[in-house]
Amino acid sequence: MSKDNPVEGQRASLWLPAAGIAFATPFLVWFAIGDNSGGPSHEFGPYQVGPDSGYVVGGMAAIVAVAAVAAVAAVAVLVIRTRRGVVDLRWWAVVATLALAGALGAAGWRVGTSGYSGADIGGPVVLLFDPVLIAGLLVGTVRIAVPGEHRRRRRTWLLTRAAVLVAPALYAALFALSAYDDAAGFITAGQYADVRVGQTRSEVHDRLGREGNDLTYAVFQPGVPGSLCDYYSETNGGHAYQLCFRAGVVISKDLKTYPID
Numbered sequence: 001m002s003k004d005n006p007v008e009g010q011r012a013s014l015w016l017p018a019a020g021i022a023f024a025t026p027f028l029v030w031f032a033i034g035d036n037s038g039g040p041s042h043e044f045g046p047y048q049v050g051p052d053s054g055y056v057v058g059g060m061a062a063i064v065a066v067a068a069v070a071a072v073a074a075v076a077v078l079v080i081r082t083r084r085g086v087v088d089l090r091w092w093a094v095v096a097t098l099a100l101a102g103a104l105g106a107a108g109w110r111v112g113t114s115g116y117s118g119a120d121i122g123g124p125v126v127l128l129f130d131p132v133l134i135a136g137l138l139v140g141t142v143r144i145a146v147p148g149e150h151r152r153r154r155r156t157w158l159l160t161r162a163a164v165l166v167a168p169a170l171y172a173a174l175f176a177l178s179a180y181d182d183a184a185g186f187i188t189a190g191q192y193a194d195v196r197v198g199q200t201r202s203e204v205h206d207r208l209g210r211e212g213n214d215l216t217y218a219v220f221q222p223g224v225p226g227s228l229c230d231y232y233s234e235t236n237g238g239h240a241y242q243l244c245f246r247a248g249v250v251i252s253k254d255l256k257t258y259p260i261d
Helices: 006-012 015-033 058-083 089-112 119-145 154-182 189-194 201-208
Strands: 228-234 239-246 249-257
Touching (some): 015 058, 015 089, 058 089, 089 119, 119 154, 189 201, 189 228, 189 239
16 A cells, blocks of 8 residues: 555555456356357357257356356445545446456357357457457556556556557457368268267267358258257268257257258
């Protein structure tokens, strides 16, 4: 705590609860939106961890629980210090912009990996603007947090530029994910033949790799209610494959030959 200005010294220590809220918000918003694995029309992915995905979700549930506890504790600290006159509206604005940036990131991820019809159309729109909005909010956070007379300091200059660079960094990450997805979902006829009813989705992915992100699903009948289906294409383009799971276990498989009438 600063001896010259004890209030300012206490405010400096408020970065910890503010950071706690900033890191907790994306996980809580991600959890609140819920699993969007209703179909295969992803912008990129799919990266679902819903109950039918076949992935272990216990670890994510634990992270969300920790995020909730951290957020509640951080808000409690800020409320107590507000009552003591340490925190003013300017600092709450800092917390709000950080939380909103995290919420936009989580919502953008859910939209980008959504499986609902039209997600491959709406996803690019959201992901086009999300990085710019998030970077803008972070720049605003720095401007709000640092009083005008201190904005020329080197640390503030570096923080502002780091916030600006968040946008190109996010665009680069999205481009890398899209490029990775373009190479996924191709298997051989032999690999398809090796898949057996009763195998887990994790075992299938170990053998075949991750499912593809294309419109192969359109040539098949929908899976039975409550199932989740993965789609692959043959490496030479001869066949399209459908593997359907329930509770993370293969319950059916099907193939179509190109060209399809």
